[in-house]
Amino acid sequence: MTHCGSRVLHVGSLSRVEGEGALSLHVHDGTVTAARLEIYEPPRFFEAFLRGRSYTEPPDITARVCGICPVAYQMSACAAIEDACGVTVDPVIRDLRRLLYCGEWIESQALHIYLLHAPDFLGRPSAIDLARTHRAEVERGLRLKKAGNSLMELLGGRAVHPVNVRLGGFHRAPSREELRPLREELKRALDDAWDTVRWVAGFEFPFAHTSADLLALAAPDTYAIESGTPTVLIADGTTESFPVAGFTDRVREMHVPHSTALHSRLDGRLHLTGSLARFAIGGRKLSPAAIEAAIEAGLGDPREGAVCRNPYRSILVRSVETLYAVEEALRIIDGYEPPARPYVDVPPVAGVGHGATEAPRGMLYHRYELTADGTVTSALMVPPTAQNQGAIEDDLLRLAQRAIGEHDPDDDALTALCERAIRNHDPCISCSTHFLDLKIVRTSGAIPDETSGGCDA
């Protein structure tokens, strides 16, 4: 039996992604004519109801966009509003913010590596199922994830929607003694992170190549997390930077039918943000241990410009970044001296502010417009998944086409391949206020019928 003619598939919803959504794949006479990631998780209108709120509120309110990366929302909101008000925070507060952010990176990357992504490489439906045969590995993943959560719980009060962040810094800064017990847990996490790198390095990686522009923040002397300059590595190998304030001049959002997500293009081209982009842009700024881990994982030497464009291998980069975040957390804790005050004052100033930080799954941009009394009159958030959507669709199209050309997979196999291709990018659909559900449409000659199921070849 052949599958390469025309058929229509519909799969209810994608699993092991954050949030829920749909995808349609149009196959016409064996050619994939379109791959569409349909994000239709119900709209929640954050940008509308933020108008009229006080400028002190967006850090807490926008955290609710995403339960997976609330710290990213808090940090981008603070950065943008402090920019509007012309305030720069003290280095020790910057360090504390980075420490909190490391907690989110560790938690979120470990979640993706172990609970969402690894089961694909081992042919299993879930980490829970995987634990039947790989109990020690899954327990290690949970332990690593928990170390990230411990950090957020101590510094932020809780792991989901931390309560301790405010404009200018924190409501309360921890004492040295309070941070000390975290050291033991993080030291264990460092071992677990090394074991994670070695474990995922042993996976088998199918071939894939994304030619999208890679966009990440770059910082002068460190791997950018909580601040930096947007920098893009174009497919032809050239690199270019632009100021955060110029973000919306370069990254344009478009609204497409059947989606509550707004798609983005960088200078009209597809771009990808997230681990692959960060590694390409800032890899040389990783710590010596993380660089060693990258080399050991087979990613090459980032000091010599190693770039990974195979999305399947993003799990390797995530594991290197997890190790880096654990090391960074230890470094910050070791050097920590509590600030005299946990925050700097941020008096309101009429104007516009921009902020961008690196959420675990990519660059998150915020922009706010304030009046002199600190009322928000406009708000804009560009989440990483909305930026990545075009590149993910491009990836899907290529992978599906290659598979059809090479081994003519049946509907189940093609569905599984598409779901994997999406998970490679760790999409956060709640972030984009959006939903995925897999629909494969195969046609021959006639107009595709998107609602019928089965194979007509």
Next chain:
Amino acid sequence: MSAPKLAVFKLASCDGCQLTLLDCEDELLALAGTVEIAHFLEATSTVLPGPYDLSLVEGSITTAQDAERIRAIRANSRHLVTIGACATAGGIQALRNFADVDEFRRVVYAHPEYISTLATSTPVSAHVDVDFELRGCPVDKRQLIEVITAFLAGRKPDVPNHSVCFECKRRGTVCVTVAEGKPCLGPVTHAGCGALCPAYRRGCFGCFGPSGSVNLPALIPVLRRDGMDDDAVVRFLHTYNAAAFDKELTS
């Protein structure tokens, strides 16, 4: 006897409450050994048909499709427990209930005609019978484990509905209103978080919604005394449980 079937569903929400279940790192594998995880899209590709013994639902109803979906989930669930402020009170997206949703649509989307949404965000209990509502934005991990354990054991969850003030006293935290004059919703907010905000020297902002006995006429003058004008008071109450606090405000 086969293991009870656990299902997790998501409506309009941020994913944080179901993530809280995955954040139970120490209990997750033990729980998975006790129940059959029959539907939990974020955690597993395995999807088993109902009926489910216990369904946990995150998120509010904001579309006609979700209003239909929750009826189907209810029909397929022996016990239905809603988790988090969205599912129990409509969530922050219920701020649309006090505004013009068509205007909201135009502000956020270039093509508002592509967007289908209801004019209100409502709790699950406005649509179907709910066996238990667990509050919080997000829910508390320990309370979530307690609720799951209680339903599996066939007993009532031990989740008191007193105010955050009780938890503050138990924790030995100095009152931020009395000592520092900071506005705090602790006296009217449902307990469950362990009085986190005062422990971090900020006033409670009500993310667990109204407690069992709310006295806003007594609290509002204190908020005013501590520097909030009328608009600020309304904003303070109009966040993650806006619809629930608004009921108290207008009652």
